[in-house]
Amino acid sequence: MKAGLTTKTVKEIKVDIDKCTGCRACEMACSAYHAHPRYSSINPAKSRIRVVADEINDEYVPIRAGDYTPSECNGRHIYTIGGKDYSECSFCGASCPSRDYFIEPDSGLPLKCDMCESVPPLAEPMCVQVCGTDALTYVEREVEREEKPQKKRGQIEIGLESLVNQYGIEAVIDSLNQMSKVQRR
Amino acid sequence: MRYAETGFSLEIDLSRGSIEKVETDPRDTELYLGGQGIAAKILFERVPADVDPFSPENLLIFSTGLLHGTPAPAANRTVVNTFSPQTNLMSHSLFGGFFGPELKYAGYDRIIIRGKAPDLVYLYIHNDKVEIRDATHLRGKGTTETGDLLKRELKDQKVQVAAIGLAGENRVYMASIDHNHASAARGVGVIMGDKRLKAIAVRGTKDLNIARPAELFDMCQRIHKKMAESTGCGDWMAVDEDDSFHHNHFAWGNARTRRKDFWSKELQERWTRWKYDHMDRQTGCYNCPKTCRNVIKWPGRPRFGYKCFGKDTYHMAAFLELDFSYEILGVAQEYGVDSYATPQVMAFALELLEAGILTDKDFPDMPADSRGRFFYLLEKIVRREGIGDVLADSVSRAAKRIGNGAEAYDHNTTKKFEQVPIKLGKVNPAFFLMIATGEKMNITQIEGSFPQDPLPTLEQREEFVSHWEAVPDAKFKKYFLEWEKRNDISDEATCDIVDWNEAMHYIDDSLGTCGFVSSFRGQFGGDVPYHINNLPQIISLATGMEMDKAKLWKNFQRIRTLVRAVNVRRGLRRKDERPPEDHWAVRDEKYEQELLSKYYGFKGWNSEGIPTRQALERLDLGYVADDLEQRGILTADESASAGKPSAEKATI
Numbered sequence: 001m002k003a004g005l006t007t008k009t010v011k012e013i014k015v016d017i018d019k020c021t022g023c024r025a026c027e028m029a030c031s032a033y034h035a036h037p038r039y040s041s042i043n044p045a046k047s048r049i050r051v052v053a054d055e056i057n058d059e060y061v062p063i064r065a066g067d068y069t070p071s072e073c074n075g076r077h078i079y080t081i082g083g084k085d086y087s088e089c090s091f092c093g094a095s096c097p098s099r100d101y102f103i104e105p106d107s108g109l110p111l112k113c114d115m116c117e118s119v120p121p122l123a124e125p126m127c128v129q130v131c132g133t134d135a136l137t138y139v140e141r142e143v144e145r146e147e148k149p150q151k152k153r154g155q156i157e158i159g160l161e162s163l164v165n166q167y168g169i170e171a172v173i174d175s176l177n178q179m180s181k182v183q184r185r
Numbered sequence: 186m187r188y189a190e191t192g193f194s195l196e197i198d199l200s201r202g203s204i205e206k207v208e209t210d211p212r213d214t215e216l217y218l219g220g221q222g223i224a225a226k227i228l229f230e231r232v233p234a235d236v237d238p239f240s241p242e243n244l245l246i247f248s249t250g251l252l253h254g255t256p257a258p259a260a261n262r263t264v265v266n267t268f269s270p271q272t273n274l275m276s277h278s279l280f281g282g283f284f285g286p287e288l289k290y291a292g293y294d295r296i297i298i299r300g301k302a303p304d305l306v307y308l309y310i311h312n313d314k315v316e317i318r319d320a321t322h323l324r325g326k327g328t329t330e331t332g333d334l335l336k337r338e339l340k341d342q343k344v345q346v347a348a349i350g351l352a353g354e355n356r357v358y359m360a361s362i363d364h365n366h367a368s369a370a371r372g373v374g375v376i377m378g379d380k381r382l383k384a385i386a387v388r389g390t391k392d393l394n395i396a397r398p399a400e401l402f403d404m405c406q407r408i409h410k411k412m413a414e415s416t417g418c419g420d421w422m423a424v425d426e427d428d429s430f431h432h433n434h435f436a437w438g439n440a441r442t443r444r445k446d447f448w449s450k451e452l453q454e455r456w457t458r459w460k461y462d463h464m465d466r467q468t469g470c471y472n473c474p475k476t477c478r479n480v481i482k483w484p485g486r487p488r489f490g491y492k493c494f495g496k497d498t499y500h501m502a503a504f505l506e507l508d509f510s511y512e513i514l515g516v517a518q519e520y521g522v523d524s525y526a527t528p529q530v531m532a533f534a535l536e537l538l539e540a541g542i543l544t545d546k547d548f549p550d551m552p553a554d555s556r557g558r559f560f561y562l563l564e565k566i567v568r569r570e571g572i573g574d575v576l577a578d579s580v581s582r583a584a585k586r587i588g589n590g591a592e593a594y595d596h597n598t599t600k601k602f603e604q605v606p607i608k609l610g611k612v613n614p615a616f617f618l619m620i621a622t623g624e625k626m627n628i629t630q631i632e633g634s635f636p637q638d639p640l641p642t643l644e645q646r647e648e649f650v651s652h653w654e655a656v657p658d659a660k661f662k663k664y665f666l667e668w669e670k671r672n673d674i675s676d677e678a679t680c681d682i683v684d685w686n687e688a689m690h691y692i693d694d695s696l697g698t699c700g701f702v703s704s705f706r707g708q709f710g711g712d713v714p715y716h717i718n719n720l721p722q723i724i725s726l727a728t729g730m731e732m733d734k735a736k737l738w739k740n741f742q743r744i745r746t747l748v749r750a751v752n753v754r755r756g757l758r759r760k761d762e763r764p765p766e767d768h769w770a771v772r773d774e775k776y777e778q779e780l781l782s783k784y785y786g787f788k789g790w791n792s793e794g795i796p797t798r799q800a801l802e803r804l805d806l807g808y809v810a811d812d813l814e815q816r817g818i819l820t821a822d823e824s825a826s827a828g829k830p831s832a833e834k835a836t837i
Contacts (some may be wrong), residue, residue: 018466021466021467021468021469021474021476022468022469023468023469023470023471023472023473023474024283024471024472025258025409025472025473025474028256028471028472029256029406032256032398032402035392035398037398038398038399039256039395039398039399039401039402040394040395040398041392041393041394041395041398042254042255042256042290042392042393042395043290043390043391043392043393044290045290045343045389045390045391046390046392050343052342053342054333054342055329055332055365055366055468055480055488055490056329056330056332056333056488058465058466058480058482058488060466060468099342100341100343100390105390105391129406130406130409132409132410132412132413132473132474132475133413133469133474133476
C-alpha cells in the first residue's frame, strides 16, 4: 500500500432484475431477522428490502432502504430500459413521504438497511441468503482510498459552529459579549 | 397470544353493509387447523342444507392457511369456499400469489362474506380500516386490469387484489377469481359476482407472531434451500419443452379424440420458439423459490401468466397449436374464466352444432375457422349472450337446458363438473376411486403422493424407496416394491394409497401450503419438501400447539369427513360417485362397485357413502352425527339405512 492510502471494504448487493421472480422471500427474511427478539415476528412492511412489483408491466425491482428524506422529489426521471418504463422511484431506497416503504408502520420512524452488520455480523446479508434465484448476490471489494487527516474538534467548537450556522457570527459574538458582562459584574 | 394465526375473522354482510371483526375459538384451530378445514366447519354450521347457492344466505369464504405469513416457504395458497350452483355442493378452490399472507398481516385469518350488495362494490382492507366501497367504475374491467386500477386508486402498489372479470359479473358458472396471474377456479367466481363483489383489496402491515421463532426460521430456511435446489418439486411443465405426454395421451376437442402421434421434434422446436420469443420471465408466489408461472406477452393481447396443463387446454379443445392458447389465454384471464372447464364447454357446443342438435341459427355470425369460433364463443359466454347464456351454465347444466339428445354429449363430467379430458384403456383402481369419491372436483386435487406408475425393475424400485422420506408408513414402500403392473394391485393397497393421496391435499388446503411442493408432486419422483413426517414439527414450532403425525392424520380425517357430511346433507350419494362412463374403454362394473364399497368401509362410511355415527364420534364430530340423524340421513340403525335410497334433500 502506498503511503497515505487506506483500504476500505465496500459491501455490495448485486441485483439482477431479470432473475427476480417477485417472490419476496427477501422481505420475509429481513423482517424476521430484524425482529426483537430475532425471528419472533414476521412483517414484510418492516423489511429493509422491498420488491417493487408490477405484474401488469412485468416490473420486479428489489430496492434497499437508504436514507430518510423529509420531502419527496420535485420531479423524477422515467427510465426506459429494454422497452419498459421504470419510474426513478423503482430504484430509489429513500424512506420518503411519497410512499410507505421503509417506514416503521407502528412508530412512523424511518428504517435503514444495515447490511446485517449487527452483532454478530452475518457472512452475507439475510436477503441474499434466502434469494433462491440468485437475483441478489453479495460481493465484498477492497478499495484503496486516500487517507484524509481528520482534524480533532472539541465540543465547544462544534457547538459554537452550529449556533453560528443558525444565527450568524455577529449574533453569537453579541451574545457572548452580553454573557461576559453579566458574568463579570 | 395466538401464534401463526391472528385469531380474528372478518365478517362482512353485503346486504346490510356491516363489517365485524370477530375473535375465533382456538379450539377450532386444534381440530380443523385453518384454511379449508375451518371453512368447512363454518359452512356446515351456518349455511342450512337447503340454501340455494344464489341465496344471500350462501357464504363466500376467503381463508388463509394456518402457515400463511410464517417463514414456511410456499405457504401462500388462499382457499376460497362456497356452495356452487353448478354442482350444488361445496366449492373448493385455491389461488397462489400473495393475498393470503397479506390478509394475515392485516390481522385476519379469513373473510366471511354473506348477503348481496345492491350494486357492484369492492372491499378495501387496510389493517383495522375496512370499507365496502363503490365499484361501479370497475364494471366490465379485466381481472388484472382491476388490480392495477385499484393500486392506482388507493395509491398503494403493495395492495393485493383478488378480482372477478366480466364472467363473474355475469354469473358465468366457470368464472374464476384472479389475483396476480393466479386463478381460483371450480365455481367461486360466479358467487362473488352474484354477491356483486367485484374485488377485495387488502394491505397489511402488522406483525405475525411465531411460537418458537429461531427454530422455525432455521428449519424453514433449510426447506427453502432444498426447494430452490431440487428438481423434485415445483412445476416441471414450466420448463420442460417436451409436452408429448399430454398431447399424445389426453383427449382433444370435447374430450373425444386421441392423437397418439401428434408430437414431433419439429413441432417442439416451433413451440419452444413461440414460448421464449414471448416470455417475459418466470414468476413465483410469496416466499417460494420455485418459478412455476410463465409470463407471456403475445402481440396485441394482454400479458398473462400460466402454469401446468393450463397452457394446453384451449388449443387441444380447438384442435390448434400453442400459439392459439397464447393468443386466447390473456383475454380469457382478463374475463376471468376457468381454463380447464371453459374450453370443454366450447368444444361441447361445437360438437352439438356438428351433430345438428344446435344449428347455425344458434350461432349468428360465427366465423368458420376454429380460432375465430373459440374467440366468438368466449365473448358470447362471458356476456351470457344468445347461446352463451346457456353455455355459461357449464356442460352438464347446458346439456339439460338444450335437451334434444344433448345430454349424450355431456360425457366428461362427474358430479356435474368437467373433468380433465383423459380417455384410457383399462380401469385403474386408484384412479377409479379418486375420480369417483373426490370432492374437490378435479383429479389434480386428490392424486399426488403415490407414483402413478410402477418402475420396471426391482432394482429401480429399491432405489426409489431407499430415499422416500414422504411415506406415512413403511407399508407404502412394500406396496411400491411389489408393484409391477399399473392396474394389478391389491384392494387393500389401493384404499391406503388413495387415502394418503387425499390426506396430503386436505392438509395442504388447511395449512395453505402449495401442492407443487407437497400433495400433488410426490407422485413424480417422490422427493417432496413437505410431507406428513415434517409438517407436524413445522405446525408445532409455528403455532405452539402440540402436533405429531398421528394427530395431523386425524385432523385430515376429521376435515375430510366433515366435507363429506357437508355434501351429504345437500344430497351427495353413492349414485353420484361415478367417473365418466368412457373414462376407460374397458370397464368392470361389478369390480368397481365392490372396490367402492370397500373404500367406503375403509373410510368409515356406510354403503351410501355417508359417514357413520361411530366414525363421526371417533373424529370429535358427534354434532355432525346428531344433525344427520335429525334429518333422517343417518338412522340409529345404520344397517337399515345402508343400501336403500336416502332422503333426497336436493338433487345434484
